[in-house]
Amino acid sequence: MADYTLFTNPMSRGQIARWALHEAAADYDTELVDWQDKPQALLDVNPMGKVPTLVHHHLGHDHVITECAAICHYLGAMQAPELGPKAEEMADYFRLLFFAAGPIEQAVVSRSMGWSVDDPQKQGMLGFGSYEKAMDAFETLLSDRDYVCGERFTMADVYVGSQVDWGLSFGSIPKRQVFEDYAGRLRERPAYMTAKAIDMKLIEEVQNG
Template sequence: MSEITLYTNPMSRGRIARWMLEEVGAQYTEKVIQYGPDMKGEYLKVNPMGKVPAIVHGDQVVTECAAICAYLADAFPDAGLAPPVDKRGAYYRWLFFAAGPVEQAVTNNAMGFAVDDPQKQGTLGYGSFALTQDTLAKAVSGDGYVAGPDFTAADIYVGAQVNWGIQFGTLEKKQEFIAYAQRVTDRDAYRRATEMDNALVAAQAG
């Protein structure tokens, strides 16, 4: 297979894409894109939104972290990070629940936007922040993973959202979130990816 190029910045969701790449064991090169003119220059040919991460794999360009996780799980099936096609209900459900309702609810709540009218909440994709957070907590409760007993690509995306949420205070420090974050990040691939991105942060600061 063609080598993968990862366009990233260590202070971004690019950390999710790198974690996924480390989990599947893919060979890849990184191109660090700085915030500001770099993201709005030549890089727009890769992602017209001017944001990271993105991956280029042969002639395939993939943006959006949930899509990157799903793509790489399929492109590298030997890693076992996607269930069989006929067992993917929960896998797709929670992967895209986190990419849609959770992302919207957390962002709006952090910015102080709330809709209290129950009828108007029905027009939102997530209803309310409380409902979305409680639903997510139930999904990650127990001793397994979000799509069942096995760790999957969905846990990389959902796990990153939960881990950041409790670190930066955009999610409540519910016991379900804390325990789940500990489970999903207790992996060699996560540690490798984190070390690489932390080294990039240190280099930029120095």
Template sequence: MSLTLYTNPMSRGRMVRWALEEIGQPYEAEIIHYGPPMKTPAYLAINPMGKVPALRHGDVIITETPAIIAYLADTFPAARLAPPPGSPLRGSYYRWLFFGAGPFETAVLNHNLGVIIPPERAGMAGYGSFEAVMNVTEAAVSKSPYILGEEFSAADIYLGAQIGFGLRFDSIAKRPAFEAYWDRLKHRPACLRAAGIDDKLLATHP
């Protein structure tokens, strides 16, 4: 079955392209511009939210970046992007993949939008505080080369790409542990290929 990525070079679609490069399967990419092109009936039939990325795999359509990455990891197990079912690492894999999609992403977004959560209502935020999320993340990426230990996984793609983005655009502090972790990830051949493709596309699809 064919793989088609609907993306924009300045979007979370960069994470999905990285995952696609990691699995090593042929795929096509359709660039969707922001604004009206994302709201056409044709594209809304693919993603009713009118946003990118989205992935079509044969007749299957997947939206939401962590869901797409998890789908690719499970659908193409030869790439070893996820611990197999039954592995004791499976729980940690899910934990950190969705930690990146939940507490980390929400805390960083709120922090950079200037959203202030009163301490007495921190429990309602779901992540506590920005500082707590950063501390937990720092501890997690400091213990071993990758989030699950010695083995790279799709959880590193999602959480790592967000850390790399945060370091590049100063949306998170440049803690040494974050920089060391991202340095290990950004030199992976698949990451370099994906970044090269999207960076080149920025020149023609700004």
């Protein structure tokens, strides 16, 4: 048995976890999840029945990790500490990781669902304020650096970068130079390319029956 089991579907956020597994050079098996017929083994470990769900088989215990941002950090911490934050990088690392998983995710999803709140007072109650405010802040936070922590790639870039990469591909975040340049750097990473190729091949297989 491999060290990790990844429950995923190639057309899902599971792509983020696969990229993280490859960045961390982790040993893993894939369990493909059919939305119409989810495996009992997935439902047993994740009451949400969502993917990605990662199970770490470690020293006789099965540890279950869900939420892409948490999966990225966990894999860094357990498998590739050099891709985790140094003391002086912690603030940027956690700030952007949580900003992307909270406000940016909410801004993107609310917009794609057609929800918006125009009342400035009510916007103050929303964690992301407004789509425009969240995107402007995201651009500012990424504008003076190559990666989340500055000049060095860390596991936070897998998650933050996926939000940008996916957002640009699906038109859910604006095509601004800062976002394009950041995504361009990440798309050149060998682990990104390897993971992407695996999911693209799986998608092709599903589409060709």
